[in-house]
Amino acid sequence: MTNTREITLTVNGTEHTIDVEPRQLLVHAIREELDMTGTHIGCDTGNCGACTVLKDGEPIKSCLMFATQADGSELMTVEGMEDLPEARGDLHPLQEGFREEHGLQCGYCTPGMLMSGKALLDENPDPSEEEIREAISGNLCRCTGYQNIVRSIEYAAEELEEVAAADGGTTVASGTDTSSADAPSAFDSEFDCGVENCCGGPTTDRNHDADTGGEHK
Amino acid sequence: MKPAQFEQHEPETVEEAVSLLESLDDRAVLSGGQSMVPMLRFRLAVPETIIDINRIESLDYLEEDDGWLTIGALARHADVEHSELIAEHYGSFADTAPLVADPQIRNRGTVAGAIAQADPKGDWGSVLLAHEGEVVAQGPDGERVIPADEFFLLPYDTTLDENELLTELRVPTPAPREGSAYHKLKRKVGDYAMAGSAARLVLDDEGRIEQAGIGLTAVDITNVRATDAEDHLEGERPSSELFKRAGELAAEQSNPESDEHGDVEYKERMVNVLTQRALGDAAERAGLVKQRVSQ
Known part of the structure; x- marks a missing residue:
């Protein structure tokens, strides 16, 4: 872990300051640094959209962007809904x-x-x-x-x-x-979706x- | 898969970016990243340094300026898709933007980045060619303007110099009687084109075609112009017969490869049909009523 950089992400209204490598993808930062695993990694190639989060209100694929590129952004994940x-x-x-x-x-x-x-x-x-x-x-x-x-x-x-x-x-x-x-x-007891x-x-x-x-x- | 380690620079001005390009050896420019990030992840690209240009605010624009529609290097596909200026005056751009990949990709990917990527299956190259547009590059010795015709060399290879940054795309603002359109065939939503055709027509006062531009997608080693079809159109009055012949000429000049999406004959037919449709829409948008076109 050489070469890390401090970034600030506001996720679901909460500000987080973390150290990331430049190569760290946003989805990995969200899942591994912030422990928010609601955002999924599906195809790992930018096709499937499972990793979609909102960046400043717009949907983006968080596996196609580096965490450093989201420095200073407002993010929303499924956990915030x-x-x-x-x-x-x-x-x-x-x-x-x-x-x-x-x-x-x-x-x-x-x-x-x-x-x-x-x-x-x-x-x-x-x-x-x-x-x-x-x-x-x-x-x-x-x-x-x-x-x-x-x-x-x-x-x-x-x-x-x-x-x-x-x-x-x-x-x-x-x-x-x-x-x-x-x-x-x-969700309180037995769940029957019908x-x-x-x-x-x-x-x-x-x-x-x-x-x-x-x-x- | 994770990309290999790299050093990162985030210049805030074009000058800074160009001097980084000049001073660093093994580097790549990152703009929208929707092709670049997968290439880094698959380690098809393993640069020592990434120059991320996303913080150069001066490159984020899409506007008309002194006879040109200018598209800054950071204008996203979605900016074009949602622009009123585009919707009103630039039919081919309005057609193309919503056909590029999917909504998430369009929010990040840039038009200029797609041009610099020079994927022969990319849509924007055809549009730029049909409009006889230009690529503006900034290098250590200043600005250089490259006509779209001279920009694409090979798949993923362009005449952009090693030390140059693509800063702007531009096409002439429309003439009074001008129309343009883009038609794309793809297997499903979000795919690259199996074939595509962009057409631009400028009519004179008498309704004759003064200028014609046709750009083709995914049927040659780069986006290409269908010059034979263009020559056939110029000086003539729009008609479905004329467009039919132009479609045939575009197909003859195209050079598709057989692949999982279809054989050569099929793709040539698609070039023919898509070109006719694009010409039909372009003529209609240039101010003719559709009935007259199909006579």
Whole structure:
């Protein structure tokens, strides 16, 4: 480890100062220096988009950029989604969409998909299906065939519209209450996504699911 | 895979970058990095030093200036994609930008970097050729302007000098009756072109083609101009018959290789079709109504 340099990254609102080699890729800095492993390394060649993060609000592939190039930037990773105001202390509407619409199977591409979805909805709160497909065109999913991912993002767009309407009106509190009554219990105990043959198919051991807190594998 | 170790410089001015180029031996310039970083990771490139130009703010522009559309070395594909100026006046650029790779890559990759990379499958080279554009380079002895025609040598090889930094691309601002377009064939979203054709037409007061530019992608060792087709078009009135012949001439002049995407005959046919479509759009954008073109 010769030749390191101090850089400052603001990740999900928290400032981190770390020493990196010039050759260290941003994705490695995020995963290995900051221990935030939500950002995945998929293809390692810039094709798959699993490592997508937002840099100053724009989606980029963090395996195609050196950490030093992000010095002074604001980054957002999947770990930051639940802290956003629209998440209201729970899953972000995008994450909720992926759960409700079964937007994942193995889940490996999901953090990147969420980041691309987030960037899209920030720019365009009411996207067409075509616009959604274009926005996730840099993210590969080998499980779902994309249909459910598109639906998940559509779900989030609608949900975010409702959140915005609720925040703009006088019923903020009741709006918040209603949704938190709907959503969070799924992860409290046994989790059933409601789709047949999900989570490994009919042989899935239900106790195992319960033991792991119903983590949607 | 991680790149080999390297020293890094982050110049903040063009002069600083050029003097680094001059003083350092084994070095590479890093701009958008969307091709360069994979090359470093696969160790296809193992330079001792990287000169990262991303902090040279003076190179980040996309604007019209004194009869030219000028694209600074740090203008990203996404800057072109989202520019109103481009959307209104530069059809071929507006067509091309959203067809380059994918949204994440377009947020980082630069147009000038793609030109300097000189991948024969790159889209921008064809656009630059069709517009008879220029490459501006800064070297130890000052600025040098290289016509697009004289820029590409071989795959990944250009006439840019060792000690020169590509600082700007430029194409003439459109004439009153000018239109341009780009058509690209690719197997799926985000791919490089299997074939592509950029066309630019300038019409005179009587609606005749005063100037024609056609650039082809992925069908020769570099992006190339279809000069036979251009010559055939000039002085004529746009018509689908005329464009058909131009498409044939472009295909004849192209030199594609057979690969997993198709054989030579198929690719030549694609050059023909894509060129006709690009010419059709260019003519329409130059102010003709489509019906007249297809008569």
